[in-house]
Amino acid sequence: MTLNYSFQQMNLRERRLQFIRSYCDAFDVEPTFALRLFEEAVLELEAPSGVEPICNVEGDRLFAVHFQVASYEHTWPRSLTDASNFLDKVESRIDLKINRNLLDRFSALYIGSSKIKNNTIGIDLRPTLHDSSIKIYMHITPGEGNEDLVMTAIALDGAEYSAELTEVLIKDVVIIGFNLFLDGRSNILIAAGSPGGKYKLQGSFGKHFTAYIQKNFSHKVISIFNVSDFVAASFSKEKIEPGLHFHFLNIKDIRRYFAFNSIGNKIYDFCQSQDCVTYAGVSTTEKELKSNRLDKYSFFYNQSDTCQSNLDKASLISMAAGITR
DSSP: OOHHHHHHHHHHHHHHHHHHHHHHHHHHHOOOOHHHHHHHHHHHOOEEEEEEEEEEEETTTEOOEEEEEEEEOTTTTHHHHHHHHHHHHHHHHHOOOOOOOHHHHHHHHHHSSEEEEEEEEEEEOOTTTTTTTEEEEEEEOSSSOOOHHHHHHHHHHHHOOOHHHHHHHHEEEEEEEEEEETSSSSSEEEEEEEEOOTOOOOOOTHHHHHHHHHSSOOHHHHHTTTTTTTEEEEEOOOOOOOOEEEEEEEEGHHHHHOOOOHHHHHHHHHHHHHHEEEEEEEEEEEGGGGGGSSSSSEEEEETTSSSSOOTTTTOGGGGGOOOOO
16 A cells, blocks of 8 residues: 555545534534444545435424445445444444344345445434434345345335335335334335436336336426436335435535425535535425425435545436435
8 A cells, every 4th residue: 555545545534524524513413422433434434435414304303413424445245344343333332232133134145246236334313212223225236136135125124015116126226225223123124216307217227116106106206306316215114105315416406396494494505515515315205295395304415535426327326325214
């Protein structure tokens, strides 16, 4: 390892940490053990990485301690080692036991799979342990041949989906995520996605998901789908409604299609002022979109420590990191 390379990696790590600290200062985030451990995990990633803060808004309440990080070069299963090391540190420093059973059983089956690209490491801290979680989300290579991953995830989680939705998840899965709650619960999230309606689909990826959106969702959802750069819907047995995740390469596009309450306006103003933002987006539900102004939603954005987008614009698959709700 050359001296110049060492300095370059140090600068990338410090930039990553600065992204997090600036965000925390803007939204008065108090430091906690878990947040400090997450910062350590972020600093330990040697390869170029992206940090994704997520602001969860519920009326006049903001839950801002929600981050994900992904290395652009630590592919599966190396990325799982990064996540496991973080989980070990959390358990060693905090008096709790995280239930990794679902994650471990799934990973054991597919540790050598080429269908998994990598995984993010995430934390979502709320006022109670019941609502706080560690999130390990696996990015799935789109295309045919993912039936075994999806069906295994559904079986492990004990979920039941219609035949139509199951087929969509199999054909256009982009994320299989593990929510490990700090009170010992765990569940699995599965998300399907597609490049937004402004793009011509490349091959078959997104075809089934696009048809599902057009058939089953409102005109409002379809209209936003048509102007987004990437769209995903996430499902789990815990959810009454699927989460809808709209991604935009240009953060300024968001104000054209969404109206926020005062908290959302503050978040947007902060995010658009930041450097190195590669994409941004909004997560909400179809029910929430019926209102003229969003009241319950998440606002997310991704910052690359190289200040360059790592997106493959042909598939936009990397944007699926913004699936959080």
